[in-house]
Amino acid sequence: MTLHAIDLGVWAGDDCLVAPCSFRLSAGENLTLLGETGAGKSLLAQAIMGTLPAGLEARGEVRLDGRQLLDLRRGERRRLWGRELVLLPQEPWHALDPLMRAGEQVRETYRFVAGDDAGRARERTRRALARLGLGQAARRLPSELSGGMAQRLAFAAATAAGGRLVIADEPTKGLDSDRRDEVVALLQEAQRDGGMLLTITHDIQVARRLGGRVMILRDGRCLEEGEAAELLRRPRSDFGRRLLAADPAEWTARATPPRAAGEPVLRAHGLGKTLGGRRLFEALSLSLSPGEVVGLAGPSGCGKSTLGNLLLGLGTPDRGRVERATGLAPHRFQKLYQDPPAAFAPHWTLGTLLDDLLRRHRLDRDRVPPLLERLRLSSALLARRPGEVSGGELQRFSLLRVLLLDPVLLFADEPTSRLDPLTQREILPLMTELARERGCALLLVSHDRDLVRHSCDRTLELGTPLNQGSALTAREERAMPESG
Amino acid sequence: MIATLSLLPSRWLSLPRARRWGAGLLLALLAVAWLLPLVTALDPARQDLMNTLAAPSLAEPLGTDHLGRSQLARMAAAIRLSTGMALVSVLSAALPGVLLGVLAGWRGGWTDRALGLVADCVLALPGLLLVLLLAAIAPGQFWALYLGIALVLWVEYFRVVRATTRSLAASPQLQASRLLGFGPGYLLRRHLWPALAPAISTLAAFGAANAILAIAALGFVSIGLKPPTAELGLMMTDLLPYYREAPWIILQPIAVLFLLVLGCQLLAGREPQ
Numbered sequence: 001m002t003l004h005a006i007d008l009g010v011w012a013g014d015d016c017l018v019a020p021c022s023f024r025l026s027a028g029e030n031l032t033l034l035g036e037t038g039a040g041k042s043l044l045a046q047a048i049m050g051t052l053p054a055g056l057e058a059r060g061e062v063r064l065d066g067r068q069l070l071d072l073r074r075g076e077r078r079r080l081w082g083r084e085l086v087l088l089p090q091e092p093w094h095a096l097d098p099l100m101r102a103g104e105q106v107r108e109t110y111r112f113v114a115g116d117d118a119g120r121a122r123e124r125t126r127r128a129l130a131r132l133g134l135g136q137a138a139r140r141l142p143s144e145l146s147g148g149m150a151q152r153l154a155f156a157a158a159t160a161a162g163g164r165l166v167i168a169d170e171p172t173k174g175l176d177s178d179r180r181d182e183v184v185a186l187l188q189e190a191q192r193d194g195g196m197l198l199t200i201t202h203d204i205q206v207a208r209r210l211g212g213r214v215m216i217l218r219d220g221r222c223l224e225e226g227e228a229a230e231l232l233r234r235p236r237s238d239f240g241r242r243l244l245a246a247d248p249a250e251w252t253a254r255a256t257p258p259r260a261a262g263e264p265v266l267r268a269h270g271l272g273k274t275l276g277g278r279r280l281f282e283a284l285s286l287s288l289s290p291g292e293v294v295g296l297a298g299p300s301g302c303g304k305s306t307l308g309n310l311l312l313g314l315g316t317p318d319r320g321r322v323e324r325a326t327g328l329a330p331h332r333f334q335k336l337y338q339d340p341p342a343a344f345a346p347h348w349t350l351g352t353l354l355d356d357l358l359r360r361h362r363l364d365r366d367r368v369p370p371l372l373e374r375l376r377l378s379s380a381l382l383a384r385r386p387g388e389v390s391g392g393e394l395q396r397f398s399l400l401r402v403l404l405l406d407p408v409l410l411f412a413d414e415p416t417s418r419l420d421p422l423t424q425r426e427i428l429p430l431m432t433e434l435a436r437e438r439g440c441a442l443l444l445v446s447h448d449r450d451l452v453r454h455s456c457d458r459t460l461e462l463g464t465p466l467n468q469g470s471a472l473t474a475r476e477e478r479a480m481p482e483s484g
Numbered sequence: 485m486i487a488t489l490s491l492l493p494s495r496w497l498s499l500p501r502a503r504r505w506g507a508g509l510l511l512a513l514l515a516v517a518w519l520l521p522l523v524t525a526l527d528p529a530r531q532d533l534m535n536t537l538a539a540p541s542l543a544e545p546l547g548t549d550h551l552g553r554s555q556l557a558r559m560a561a562a563i564r565l566s567t568g569m570a571l572v573s574v575l576s577a578a579l580p581g582v583l584l585g586v587l588a589g590w591r592g593g594w595t596d597r598a599l600g601l602v603a604d605c606v607l608a609l610p611g612l613l614l615v616l617l618l619a620a621i622a623p624g625q626f627w628a629l630y631l632g633i634a635l636v637l638w639v640e641y642f643r644v645v646r647a648t649t650r651s652l653a654a655s656p657q658l659q660a661s662r663l664l665g666f667g668p669g670y671l672l673r674r675h676l677w678p679a680l681a682p683a684i685s686t687l688a689a690f691g692a693a694n695a696i697l698a699i700a701a702l703g704f705v706s707i708g709l710k711p712p713t714a715e716l717g718l719m720m721t722d723l724l725p726y727y728r729e730a731p732w733i734i735l736q737p738i739a740v741l742f743l744l745v746l747g748c749q750l751l752a753g754r755e756p757q
């Protein structure tokens with residue numbers, strides 16, 4: 001079995017969205033398409049599947065075992081879905097039926113797509129679930145599964161009909177490193193027994209772990225192609241080098257030493273919080289000083305966001321108290337959000353929202369242009385709505401919005417985890433630099449330890465929450481020896 | 485109706501075709517009903533027993549009824565009555581419905597539970613029964629009809645608004661705006677209203693259609709308004725005995741009722757996204 005794409009491109013009328021590129025994939029191989037967001041990677045996957053949105057057209061050739069897929073009629077292509085071509089859902093939550101038990105979702109694929117009889121479908125479902133470690137979960141609803149389990153379930157359902165070419169589109173978006181490794185292991189499963197794997201990602205770690213061949217895309221053009229081990233060590237193209245350098249593991253250590261900390265703007269004493277029966281943290285004390293960048297790390301679900309919200313007064317702790325320095329207006333404690341578009345009123349232009357803010361706090365309008373320039377934002381963006389600018393631009397605009405209020409504490413909750421590495425490489429240093437320069441304490445939450453290590457003066461590590469048992473204490477460490 | 489009144493010329497062309505048709509239909513009917521009396525003297529009550537069940541003519545474009553009253557005058561009066569009562573019903577159902585919905589969704593807790601209970605109680609009563617009850621208490625009165633209809637209709641607004649408000653109240657966008665120092669008025673104006681407005685205007689258009697139908701149904705079974713009021717349902721009952729001699733007359737209130745309801749439904753219809 002082989003997949004051969006020849007000069008495959010995606011067009012909207014006369015506009016070329018993805019410039020023609022060619023690649024070849026044989027049984028047991030895997031290919032990773034690497035590039036930044038908006039490089040047209042997802043369109044390429046949709047062109048192969050035949051799921052391009054209306055108005056877009058795939059040109060060139062896609063040959064699956066010699067058959068020209070682009071010439072097939074819609075119904076004929078649809079028959080290939082699941083049986084030969086499999087597209088893994090990006091967000092498993094949206095792909096699973098919330099009202100159907102886990103085992104049932106896989107069984108119906110065996111029964112109705114693969115065409116097994118009832119008994120055989122049941123048996124194969126049992127085996128598939130057991131193999132993926134879901135044996136105990138067959139009777140559960142998707143809402144009762146963890147994120148990792150849901151991902152494995154979606155994988156089992158998608159591949160049940162025996163599709164040999166598995167296409168994974170950004171399978172690790174927004175996942176922490178443990179979950180990411182789980183997904184990579186799952187993808188390698190697809191490749192077992194001579195399957196083919198086409199992964200589309202902006203995460204270099206994923207490409208590295210998957211191995212096989214890698215293709216770097218930019219602006220819809222293929223820049224280079226080669227073996228993962230070789231190419232990811234010494235990329236030939238300039239863009240490839242920049243992409244690699246954007247990986248937090250490769251960041252150069254920060255040059256500026258941390259500032260001498262002044263009087264803390266916020267102190268917390270003996271904080272404890274239990275959420276949904278899980279004890280997140282206990283007897284946690286900390287203080288944040290002006291201009292200090294503090295990392296907050298730990299696995300997902302350990303209460304990083306909850307802690308930050310408590311510090312901002314967006315929730316009440318079960319035990320302990322949070323004290324702010326006296327004489328500070330409430331709006332000088334600010335937050336940056338993980339998903340930038342979710343933090344804006346979607347129906348108004350950014351300019352309108354900015355005007356609202358200036359008027360509300362009677363701020364000087366002249367302060368905006370220099371900040372726009374500093375954050376490398378074009379003033380043309382002000383005429384657009386939040387949904388019409390890129391995630392990176394919107395996050396920088398969020399930063400502008402809070403900086404106008406002269407914050408003394410900024411809680412940044414995974415501010416770059418939804419952005420691609422190049423954008424992250426650009427925004428995070430800017431964020432820490434501005435915080436230090438303006439004497440604002442920055443509490444940076446991230447699941448990426450490398451990123452925290454490179455950006456922060458010290459790190460607060462939260463442990464895995466337990467249902468019961470000993471009280472958890474946060475471990476604190478100084479990032480830089482010279483800061484001592 | 486609310487949507488019709490707030491239509492600005494610049495937004496007209498951006499409306500889907502079905503909604504443009506609906507708005508056009510309603511505007512045409514309203515123009516006939518409200519503008520004609522300004523041009524000619526129309527009296528829906530003046531009888532001319534020498535000229536009953538007349539066919540349409542130049543003097544009487546829609547003919548006359550069994551008491552020799554001008555059908556044109558009576559139809560215009562009936563449209564004014566139906567649309568006016570529908571508008572008032574919709575407004576008085578939407579206002580408390582939206583306000584209570586925002587309150588319940590925003591505050592949550594006991595406020596939400598108490599208001600939810602009241603809404604469920606109202607919903608447990610068949611709507612027409614409530615209207616009939618009020619109509620029986622005060623026969624032939626405008627206020628009883630309109631109050632009954634409003635009492636039934638507010639629950640829809642309440643439920644839709646509460647659900648939307650509740651999910652928005654916990655959203656990062658509201659949290660972010662609150663942290664930036666904005667008050668409840670701003671949150672309502674910039675966050676809640678844009679999210680609620682499409683659903684409310686759709687509900688209002690459907691509500692208007694329902695109110696028009698309810699008034700006509702009550703008139704038809706002679707529980708609503710009393711003769712000689714010109715009302716669509718009442719006219720159908722009155723003219724029913726003459727359907728053989730003058731079929732064009734009984735068809736008039738039926739056609740107008742159909743067009744009014746169709747106009748409202750088209751206006752409410754939203755193209756699938």
